Amino acid sequence: MTRRHLLTLIFILLALSLSGCATLSEGECRTANWQELGRIDGTQGQPRARLFEHAKACADYGIRPDAEAYYRGRERGLLDYCTPANAYREGRRGATYRGVCPALLEGNFLESYRQGLAIHEVESELEGLERQIQRVEHRLDDEEVASDEIQELHRELRSLYRDYRFRQQELLRLEQYHGRYGRMLPR
Structure with missing residues (x-):
């Protein structure tokens, strides 16, 4: 060039x-x-x-x-x-696949893309739960909250923490399976 x-x-x-x-x-x-x-x-x-x-x-x-x-x-x-390694990275960052890969490459691309996307989706859910937890914790710090509302907020917080732990376990499972696979893919 x-x-x-x-x-x-x-x-x-x-x-x-x-x-x-x-x-x-x-x-x-x-x-x-x-x-x-x-x-x-x-x-x-x-x-x-x-x-x-x-x-x-x-x-x-x-x-x-x-x-x-x-x-x-x-x-x-x-x-x-259209490589599996790139497909996995694209899925992990939540990029939209536009159906551009040739038919011979698309099957492997989509498999790796879906694996990365599954991890991205759980990470996004965790971020949403973190925001909800912060919102409830902030509300609990408010001195003007009624005592009956405090009990409801504590129940909601326990539920959010339970959901958060479940999603963390899901993320760990996906990363152990797919993440290791994604790291082994050729660059």
Whole structure:
């Protein structure tokens, strides 16, 4: 890759990350390495329609993307995205899978993705329970709470702690099974 292409790639990545959208500037449209942009979009699990977003942005400047080069790059990028290790990481962080993996890779991808997602969901439930526990504990610290309400708050707190312990055990079980599996997956 030439220095010019590397600088263009860095500029495109920086602009995309700062803007948070799929639009490209005029300069990015004029200097785009469409195959490399497709590869980047593929490694991020972007759908085929991402090219249409780029095309729309570039149409304002009278520039048409090289669709063949873009899709060639995207397919190469999907090979990096559609690995079991990446699927597990995507699931763990709660990312949405957009159905982009080729059929031959999708079965293994989805299995690993679901394992990571199961852990993510339990972690999210634990966070919600922590917030509920804090809310009840804060309410118990309020000196203006009536005595009959205090008893109800204590019952609610015991129930929340029970649910929290159950979810912690579930998380531990999942991490022991899936987490170990996720660490053993090739990177």
